[in-house]
Amino acid sequence: MSTDLKSTPRFQQPQERRDFLGLAAAWSAIATVFLALLGALRLPAPWAFPESSRRVKLGPVSAFKGISITPEPKERLWVFSDDKGLYVISAVCTHLGCVVAKQEDGSFFCPCHGSRFDTEGKVTKGPAPKPLLHLELSVSADGQLVVDHDKEVGSDVRLKV
Numbered sequence: 001m002s003t004d005l006k007s008t009p010r011f012q013q014p015q016e017r018r019d020f021l022g023l024a025a026a027w028s029a030i031a032t033v034f035l036a037l038l039g040a041l042r043l044p045a046p047w048a049f050p051e052s053s054r055r056v057k058l059g060p061v062s063a064f065k066g067i068s069i070t071p072e073p074k075e076r077l078w079v080f081s082d083d084k085g086l087y088v089i090s091a092v093c094t095h096l097g098c099v100v101a102k103q104e105d106g107s108f109f110c111p112c113h114g115s116r117f118d119t120e121g122k123v124t125k126g127p128a129p130k131p132l133l134h135l136e137l138s139v140s141a142d143g144q145l146v147v148d149h150d151k152e153v154g155s156d157v158r159l160k161v
Helices: 015-044
Strands: 054-062 068-072 075-081 085-090 123-125 132-139 142-154
Touching: 075 142, 123 142
Parallel strands: none
Antiparallel strands: 054 142, 068 075, 075 085, 085 132, 132 142
């Protein structure tokens, strides 16, 4: 049995440390780019998703009468009552779905990315692409105020009560 001694592991050139470190750096760079791409693909999706029930009872209509502003944090919206009737503005920012805060002057501010909206929900400073949503209001048979998260209405629409 004749074996060529040069083909045995003992006579093979050992892998150099420099080669190992180069390969480790290359694989780390590839993994980093892959993970960054996964994160970038996830960016357009909003962080706040709507609830499964799209028509929600807010309470008796009498609780919202008069000139008032009522926050509904659980439903992420604001109920407004003025001399023309009732209307609802969604508190979900149209940029990436963050919840906006109402300022003392009546305007809205998104703490996540800095979008600003006036008292009617119109964009005054981006990056939000469109105004806050005005949602449809109705009264149920039992006298409860009902908001429909699926139906957007114009900013001039009021529920007369």
